[in-house]
Structures are given as structure tokens and as C-alpha cells.
Amino acid sequence: MNTNRLEAFSDGVIAIIITIMVLEIKVPHGETLDALIPLIPVLLSYVLSFIYVGIYWNNHHHFMHMVHNVNGRILWANLHLLFWLSLIPFATGWMGENHIGAVPVALYGLILFMCSVAYAILVSAVLRLQGQDPKLAAAVGRDYKGKISTILYLVAIPLAFVNQWISIALYVTVAIIWFLPDRRIEKVLVD
């Protein structure tokens, strides 16, 4: 059983997730520039989430490129990841509509944390099936990036109740860490 349809389905779901977030940017009733001001936090939340979903699509794209076979465990690990990703639009909308309030910022971090856990489960499901593949093992490596991100989310969640902008700064930091696609994998593929 190959990965084509898994990739196509994941692409479809991720494409919808990244696009329906824009539906949260409600068309304002006034037609002046002032009418756009309340939308600024909504737009900033959208930009952050767009980048996050883009990062997941990017990493998923790179990672699945090295997966040759799919079993039931991998299918479900992938659906589990899509489930948590599908909650990003909700958390984004809640954060944006409440002017980046403390609880919404903490929830946003919780969902990012669950996404990173789900991604790690997917990777380990693939390694379990295909772990003898030295190329894959080398590419995944020690996964410093993944571990650092997970720790930063865990730190950011409680810190949102101290000052939510610290948490936002941490989410932006993680996004910057991941911004470039995983060089390890790209390097292995080129070698």
C-alpha cells in the first residue's frame, strides 16, 4: 500500500485548514480604514497560524517523501495529526477575536503542543515499520528541533497567564526554528 492517497488526503485536509481560517476574518460593516483596526489581532493570528500550518505541510511533505509503505497504524497516526491541526483554526479565531487574551493564547499553545506530539507519534509509527532504513534513520536523527519545540510549547502555556506576549514570542521563536525545511532530510535526499 503506497503513500500516494495518504499524501493526497493529507494535502486536501491541510489545504482546507489553511484556507478556512480566512473565514474567521469577518467582513466588517463599515467601509472606512477604522473598520479594519479591530481586525489587526485577527489578521496577526491568521499570519502566525498560516505559517504554522505551512510548516507542518512542509515537514509532512519532506518526511512522507521517504516513506515507502503505509499500514493501518500510520494511517491512524496521520489522521490523529490532522485532527489536532484541524483545531488550529478554532484556536486562531478565539485568540484573534479576544485581542490575544491569556486563556486563548494558552489554548493555542496546548493545540500546538498536541500537534507536535501527534507528529512525533507519526514519525515513530513510520520508524516502526521502516526503521531498518538507514536513510530515514539518519534524516530523523535526534530530532533536536522537534524536542525543543515541544519543550517551548510546554513552557509557553503556563507563561500565558503571566504575560501572553511572552508565549506569543515563544510561538514565533518556534516558527522561526522550523521556517526552513528540515535540512537534515533534504541533505540525506540529495546525497
Next chain:
Amino acid sequence: MNTNRLEAFSDGVIAIIITIMVLEIKVPHGETLDALIPLIPVLLSYVLSFIYVGIYWNNHHHFMHMVHNVNGRILWANLHLLFWLSLIPFATGWMGENHIGAVPVALYGLILFMCSVAYAILVSAVLRLQGQDPKLAAAVGRDYKGKISTILYLVAIPLAFVNQWISIALYVTVAIIWFLPDRRIEKVLVD
């Protein structure tokens, strides 16, 4: 006429169904944790439906893998299945917004029942075209799982009026039965 475009179209529709359900989780106006409490039944309904739609995609994926040709009958049987699946977000939203009330729970069961009937029609349309294929016949087998699910839905619908949590328990039971992809098919493919 091959199955590629049928699979691609089904993947698209199922990806949209599984994702638009999240639009029913309306962003609350308050920014406290309390504001999330009314969303708990909505979220639980979403989780259940996400798993159900995931199961259908999974089984569809496995089953279509063994289908080599498509005729008009199969195209329409597939659209018929997609029609009933497309009503799951509505039933999920109604159930979630009414705190898992009796009538919504019964309707939810009715739509799951119709999905299972539509799936059986799709399988029989394929068998009619390709019934001579011993691999497929072996994989479909006696379809105990399918028959048990259909019966459990039929039992769950009236029981919702006694106590809706019995019906929910039955839906969860069916989900657990199907959770793992169809081992029969996977076994045949590997052999």
C-alpha cells in the same frame, strides 16, 4: 476507466467533510475558561464524527485499492455514499449544540445507518463488475463487521429515546470495532 479520479474526488469530498465539521465549533465570545464549557459536547461530537469519517476514508482507501475498473453504477454508488457522509457534519452539529439530546442522537444513528447501507451498496456494485476476482471476494468475505455495525445502529436509534447515552455507547463500540483497518483486506494484499 480507472479508479484514480474516483479516489481523488472522494478524497476531496471526505477531506472537506472531516474539516468543515470544525466550523460548527463556534468561537466563543468570552475569553475565560468558562467560555469553553458549553463547547464540550460540541467537541466530543466532533471527535466521534472525526473518527467515523476517518474510518470511512480508511476503509474506502483499502477497498478501492482492489478495484481496477469503474462503471457508471460504481460512480453513482460512490456518490450516494458521499451524500450520506456529507450529512454527518449536520447531525454532529445538531447533536453537539443540543447537549447530546435524544432526537439528535437518534438522527445521528440514522445517518450512520444510511452510510453503512450506502457502503454495502458500493461494495456490491464493485462485486457485480469484478466478482470473479477471488482476491476481492476473499477480502470482502462474509463482512461480519459491516453486518454487526448495521445491526447496532438499528438498535441504537430507538434506544436513544430510552437513554441517549446507551446509543452513544453503541456508536463508540462500532467505532472501536472498525478502528483498525480491515485486517482481512490488508492480509490479502500482503499475501
Next chain:
Amino acid sequence: MNTNRLEAFSDGVIAIIITIMVLEIKVPHGETLDALIPLIPVLLSYVLSFIYVGIYWNNHHHFMHMVHNVNGRILWANLHLLFWLSLIPFATGWMGENHIGAVPVALYGLILFMCSVAYAILVSAVLRLQGQDPKLAAAVGRDYKGKISTILYLVAIPLAFVNQWISIALYVTVAIIWFLPDRRIEKVLVD
């Protein structure tokens, strides 16, 4: 330039059109069976439109199967068809929410008429590029079905102002005519 991406994009748009119509079936606030009664015309409109969009996907699927190359004219003829198809959810919602009123029924017919014109333009754009292909010419033939449908829509639009149920009956008639995929094409492909 081959047809793969044109088909994939069309599948995507048609999959979204067929699925977002379900968003018009708004979750009712009550939790009794009575709460579902106002939704009956909405549901019936949805069923009719689901079948219509399904027919277009079906015919598009069959027809594009015989197209080998795509030029700018065909790309735009295809987008033009998708434009009119994309208005079906609006017309469906308006018809359903107004208890199948006369003006909405006429508008619904107008949009179906424009879809059939757009489909004819797409077919002629393909014939212009690939008209020397005897298989395609034989499959398209005299296109009785297409011509009859277009005439029936034209008749149904003014009749909606006499009695909208006559128009609905005509739309159902056209749907039945098209229900089975185009045997002419299927026959040519099999030969």
C-alpha cells in the same frame, strides 16, 4: 500540456461545491423532531443539487477521459463552467430557505441553463482542438441529451411563475435523463 492538473483542479472545485451546500442546512436550535420540519425544503433542494453536481462531475469525468491536450481556450472554458456550477449552492440555498418560491425556482433554472451552455462551450473548445479525433466525434455525436436539457431549462424558467412545481418536475426530469453516465461515450471507450 496534459489534462491531469485540469482534472485535479476541477475535481477540487466540484468537491467543494457539492460539500459546502450542506453548510446551508443550518443546525436548528430546538432538539425535537419539529425543529427539523422547516428544513425539509432545504434538504430536498440539497438532494436535487447534489444529484446535479454529481451528474456534472460524472460527465466531466467521462468527457475529459477522451481529451489528450489542453490549451488556453479549454482552460478558460472549464473555469467558465466551474463559475456557473459555483453559483448552484447559492441558488439551492435561496430556493430551500424560501420554501421553493417562484423566483428562486426560476433563478435555479437560469443557473442550470447557464451550466449547460458552459458545458457545451467546453465541449466545442475541445472539438476545435481535437476535432479530427473520430472517437471523440462519435462519442459526442448529436448530443440529443444536452440539447433536450437546455430546452427544458428554457421552458422551466418562465413556467416557474405559473406554478413552480412544474419547473421542479422538469428539473427532476432532466436529472433522470442524465442520471446514467453517457452510454455513447462509455460504449466508444469500451469498443
Next chain:
Amino acid sequence: MNTNRLEAFSDGVIAIIITIMVLEIKVPHGETLDALIPLIPVLLSYVLSFIYVGIYWNNHHHFMHMVHNVNGRILWANLHLLFWLSLIPFATGWMGENHIGAVPVALYGLILFMCSVAYAILVSAVLRLQGQDPKLAAAVGRDYKGKISTILYLVAIPLAFVNQWISIALYVTVAIIWFLPDRRIEKVLVD
């Protein structure tokens, strides 16, 4: 790393963008023809945006056809383009709901401008990886069309505050310029 999944994901996102715009055409409550009159600017905005998104899909389709490999830079340049395209439904809705007011028309132009900048960045990211390809270089050429469009948007944005219909006329002009797919590329591909 090939372009298949990049194209599939872009097709998905563009298909969703082009289709969710129709959700802005809210179903009116009345059932008379009068009820449709307030929708005329909404519909006209939709037509313009549908053509614009269609043009981008068309050009993306043609351009990606000549791209053989994808790196991280191209993936992100593509996501950046999709980001600005995803704001078109918002700008369209705002413009339509406010009877083509001055500020919404200027914002619409700003987003079209950003889309054209993002497209230019994508093209230059591809040229950077694959610039030695004489076919591609010839096809991209001096990109008069792209440069003229970008200038026309820049002119149209301030002019919206003089008279918004001048800006609309400029947007329509750019759409006409791009309406036909890029003959340069098509010519090179055929040669």
C-alpha cells in the same frame, strides 16, 4: 524532490479560495427579484475575483509545468503567494458588501499588488534554482505583463480615493491583459 505535491497542494488551496468566495453571497431572506438587487455589487466583485484567481491558477499551471525540482525556498515562496491569494475572498467580500466603496477598492488593489509581488518572488526563486534552463529563461523573458500589472495596481490604489471606478477599470484592464494564458510559455513548450 518533484513538483507533484506542490502543484496538488496549490490546486487544493486555490480551488478552496475560488469556491469559498461564493459563501460571501449570502442567501437573501425575501423571495422576490428585489431581494437580489443588493447582491449585484457582491456578484460583480465575485466575478472579478473569480477571473483573477482563475488567472493565477492558469499562470501557476503553465509556469510550474516547466519547473522540475523544488527546494525549501520555492515551497515557501509558493506558500507566500497562497497567503496573499487567500486574502482575496476577504477583500472581495468587503468591496461587495460596501457597494464598491473607496477604501475597500484600494485594499483590493493592495492585495492584488501583493499577489503580483509574491508571484514575482516565486518566479525568481525558481530561476535561482533552475536559471541555467534556457527554455525557462526564454519563457519568462522580460515579463512585460507582470511589470505592467504591478505598476497599474500601484496607480490604482491611490486613484481609488479620487474615484473608485477608475481603479475598478484598471483592475479589469489587468484582467484582460492576463486573460489569455501566457503565449510566451505556451510557444516555448510547443517549440
